[in-house]
Amino acid sequence: MVENCFNKLYRMFNADNQIVITQDTWIISDTHFFHENIGRYCNRPENWQELIINNWNNLISPEDTVLHLGDFALGKKSNFELLTGTLNGRLFLIQGNHDRLSQSYCEAIGVTLIKYSIQIELEDRMKLIFSHRPIVPLEDGWINLHGHIHNVPPPPEGSNLGANHINMSIEVREYRPWRLKDIISRLG
Template sequence: MAHDDKIRDEGREPEVHIPGPSGPPPRALNGLADFWLISDTHFGHRNIIRYAGRPEDHERRMITAWRERVADDDVILHLGDLAMMKREPLTRLMEGLSGRILMLEGNHDRGSKTMYRELGIELITRSFLLEIGGWGVWFSHRPEPARIHGNRQVNVHGHIHEKVMGDPRCLNASVEQIDYGPVRVAGFLEAGLESLSPARR
């Protein structure tokens, strides 16, 4: 199996990732009460249907939902692994997607900051902590439970697609978990926090 296509190992639990240094939250998110969220779109990845159990029309569904929900002046945070395609088709794809796009660098996002900037994407290279509704929310590409400290912190991540972590404080925003379209972060967090015990709320 090619390295680029190796999305998961059958029968194994999601990996435990040891995080590196964190970074500051992007300025575009400062003071925002809500924004859009999505992860692991993998546009152009031929084998993702087989590896992650996606429906045949997953790309059409993601693009349609993005265009219908996200206004041009909205902010959308992509948690990484945007696409696996050459520059020209990627440019055409991004020209059709709305919103101000911020993206955490995923393990399949191998372009330069300059390339992503030319595509209209602000690339973020480190996980960051943002306060939302009285909660400390760590945003990362891979699950990073080691960053969580105290009862009112969670980790919103992607990377593991159709799998979920055993720790309920790790909330998976991969498209397989959010019905193949962007979601509002406030609603996503509200749904995820319902699974926490009262002691952690």
């Protein structure tokens, strides 16, 4: 069933970007590289940055597409350059609340910055929205893959999250990216 959903490529356009999403697109959110306090806030393992990088590069090839749902990294521009030179794949980043780099800088380091959510409708009529923050309320029939809430109890605006909200924050996803086809296959 999953294979049939992706008989063609899905091209998403906004004013600035084009992204191609296929069944083999990798999805990840809220890595927060170089964020000194996130380990304590979210009870991450001591070696969390190394763990994420190793998992990322063990799964993702240089030719793969990665859709990051926001809050990629913090700090100096040199941190971003180090990461983009280290991590495999072509990175598309939906801008999260901690992603503060300009579109032109991201393009210069090979990252496509997306300032809006992405919506796709699959051939079997499954409708997906990729966003940083959970979308509440969510229209009937849509599935929202999001980040932002990590592994902590959701804030009041997140109390309405249901089965159609899929949290892709790394703390609840084994500190690794997931292929879109594997996420969809778990939906049943």
